[in-house]
Amino acid sequence: MTQLDTPTTAPTTVLRAQFPSDFIFGVATSAFQIEGATHQDGRGDSIWDTFCREPGRILDGSNGDVACEHYERWPADLDLMQRLGVNAYRFSVAWPRIQPNGTGAANAAGLDFYERLTDGLLTRGIQPHLTLYHWDLPQTLEDQGGWRNRDTAEHFAEYARLVAERLGDRVRSIATLNEPWCSSILSHQLGEHAPGMRDRRAALQAAHVLLLAHGRAMQAMRALNLPAELGIVLNLQPAYPASSSAADQDAARRSDGTFNRWFLDPLLRGEYPQDIWADYGDDVPQVQPGDLETIREPLDFLGVNYYSRSYHAQDGHRPQDAEYTTMGWEIYPQGLSDLLQRLNRDYTVPPLLITENGAGYHDQLEADGQVHDEARVRYLQQHIGAVNDALQAGVPMRGYFAWSLMDNFEWAHGYDKRFGLVYVDYATQERILKDSARWYQQFLAGR
Ligand code: IFM
Numbered sequence: 001m002t003q004l005d006t007p008t009t010a011p012t013t014v015l016r017a018q019f020p021s022d023f024i025f026g027v028a029t030s031a032f033q034i035e036g037a038t039h040q041d042g043r044g045d046s047i048w049d050t051f052c053r054e055p056g057r058i059l060d061g062s063n064g065d066v067a068c069e070h071y072e073r074w075p076a077d078l079d080l081m082q083r084l085g086v087n088a089y090r091f092s093v094a095w096p097r098i099q100p101n102g103t104g105a106a107n108a109a110g111l112d113f114y115e116r117l118t119d120g121l122l123t124r125g126i127q128p129h130l131t132l133y134h135w136d137l138p139q140t141l142e143d144q145g146g147w148r149n150r151d152t153a154e155h156f157a158e159y160a161r162l163v164a165e166r167l168g169d170r171v172r173s174i175a176t177l178n179e180p181w182c183s184s185i186l187s188h189q190l191g192e193h194a195p196g197m198r199d200r201r202a203a204l205q206a207a208h209v210l211l212l213a214h215g216r217a218m219q220a221m222r223a224l225n226l227p228a229e230l231g232i233v234l235n236l237q238p239a240y241p242a243s244s245s246a247a248d249q250d251a252a253r254r255s256d257g258t259f260n261r262w263f264l265d266p267l268l269r270g271e272y273p274q275d276i277w278a279d280y281g282d283d284v285p286q287v288q289p290g291d292l293e294t295i296r297e298p299l300d301f302l303g304v305n306y307y308s309r310s311y312h313a314q315d316g317h318r319p320q321d322a323e324y325t326t327m328g329w330e331i332y333p334q335g336l337s338d339l340l341q342r343l344n345r346d347y348t349v350p351p352l353l354i355t356e357n358g359a360g361y362h363d364q365l366e367a368d369g370q371v372h373d374e375a376r377v378r379y380l381q382q383h384i385g386a387v388n389d390a391l392q393a394g395v396p397m398r399g400y401f402a403w404s405l406m407d408n409f410e411w412a413h414g415y416d417k418r419f420g421l422v423y424v425d426y427a428t429q430e431r432i433l434k435d436s437a438r439w440y441q442q443f444l445a446g447r
Contacts, residue, residue: 013381014381015443016444016445017446023400024127024129024353024401025087025088025401026088026090026126026127026402027402027403027404027405028355028401028404028405029070029404030135031097031134031136032134032409033064033067033068033134033410034067034070035070035071036067036069036072037071037072041097041107041109042107043097043100044096044099044100044102044138044139044140045096045138045140046139047135047139047142047195048135048136049063050142050194050195051193051195051196057196058413058414059413059416060413060415060416061414062409063409068407068408071113074116075120077431078120078124079124080405081124081126081405082124083441085440086440087125088126088127088128088401089121089126089129089405090129090401091128092134092136093131096136096138096139097110097113098110098111098162099138099159102138103140103155106166111162111166114130114166118167118171127172129175129353129355130163130167130174130228131174131177131233132156132159132163132174132176133177133178133183133213135178135179135182135183135194137183141155142195147183147188147213148206150209152209152213154216156213157213157219157220160217160220160221161217164220164221164228165224167228168221168228171228172229173228173229173230173300173301174221174228174229174231175230175232175303175355176232177213177233178233180234181235182235183206184203184206185203185207187206189202193411201282201283204284204285205285207285208286208287211263211266212294212295214267214295214297215291215295215297218297218299229300229301230299230301231303232299232303233303233355233356234263235306235356236259236260236264236306236343237255237259237309237339238256238260238309238310239253239255239311240309240311241312241313242311242314242319245314247314248312248313248314251314252310254276254279255310257275257276258276258279259310261276264343266295267302268347268348269296270292270295271292272284272292300350301350301351302349302351302353303353303355304340304343304354305356305403306335306336306339306356306357307329307356307357308330308332308335309330311330318330319332325375326361326417327360327413331359331379333379333386335386336354337387337389340352340395340397341390344393344394349395349396351397352396352397353397353399353401355401356401356403356404357383357400358376358402359379360418361418362417362418365425369432370432370435371423371432371435372435373435373436374435376421377436380436380440381439384400402421402440404421405421405422406421406422407422408420408424421433
């Protein structure tokens with residue numbers, strides 16, 4: 001028996017057979033979090049390379065220089081996915097590998113790398129799902145105003161065209177942006193992600209330019225008439241008031257409005273939510289005629305990243321009997337099926353993919369050389385169950401990607417928090433399957 005085939009003792013509460021046979025079950029990663037080789041083959045600096053060099057930005061003082069060495073080890077990582085039995089892999093392309101300074105001719109070595117990866121997936125029977133932007137903006141563009149500058153939207157459309165022209169005939173889907181809330185609000189207002197600003201007006205301008213970049217990239221890629229499905233990935237977090245009090249209700253409205261509707265409404269309805277627009281006062285972005293039509297470009301799919309909910313109690317109490325991951329995020333699978341049903345009710349949605357879902361813990365190798373991550377096994381079971389509930393309720397669900405294939409660079413948390421189904425021993429780069437990986441393998445095999 002290989003390590004992969006060793007059964008876990010965790011009870012299976014949801015079955016692969018409950019989903020359509022062509023349902024997508026994959027794993028996800030992103031370039032900066034796993035690739036390493038940040039100065040190889042002509043890659044330019046990204047805002048995250050810069051951010052990691054600034055003292056105090058990353059909890060453990062680490063960076064992405066080595067990460068999981070995926071840039072070299074990708075064939076073995078693809079073999080691992082094949083043995084897990086996933087039928088899809090979601091990865092991102094590092095913009096500074098394709099255009100080291102964010103503009104101009106494509107760097108051949110960069111495109112070649114992602115072409116080898118894509119072909120390697122296809123050879124192994126795994127669908128490639130490509131994301132164009134998972135936060136690694138070329139530093140040169142940041143020096144020119146980054147996402148606050150409308151020109152970046154045009155540069156992004158050109159980058160999208162270069163990648164789609166090369167790979168759009170083979171990848172199953174292309175998502176423009178991953179989690180624009182993070183690359184705008186978390187990065188420009190809350191200061192936790194690169195470029196680390198604390199300025200709400202700048203953050204809202206960045207959010208608008210990101211959405212515009214999405215729309216312009218969709219148009220540029222549509223013009224190529226490729227078979228790849230085109231869409232975007234949002235991180236969404238349903239907001240629950242703790243009571244019927246006006247204060248709790250209003251806090252939940254604001255949270256839903258700023259986190260979810262601020263992105264959903266322009267993309268799916270071509271307008272910003274009026275209540276939040278009013279709340280933001282003078283900080284609202286500069287919207288030019290035609291922007292919202294561009295942003296509303298029809299989507300072939302919407303990717304949803306779900307980790308937790310938000311809970312709003314004026315007295316600050318936390319939900320009763322709640323469990324939390326090491327990130328401090330409440331484990332609330334019901335929130336996922338509620339969210340999916342709400343999307344289907346309140347919007348005209350395209351087919352939906354769960355593009356990320358997972359749990360971060362301080363996993364450790366135990367004396368038997370294994371990682372017994374029962375909490376993550378439960379998390380996956382419950383959340384895949386929630387996807388099934390949504391599917392049964394008529395939500396057009398098409399797939400689910402676990403975050404993440406393997407432990408990796410968790411942004412401002414460095415390497416301390418682990419989200420992988422596969423444990424990475426960073427000293428040796430050995431990959432060790434956690435119990436959650438073996439559970440997923442058995443689930444996918446129908447056992
Ligand atoms: O690791 C991140 C990922 O890059 C984006 N979504 C959330 C994950 C966990 O924090």
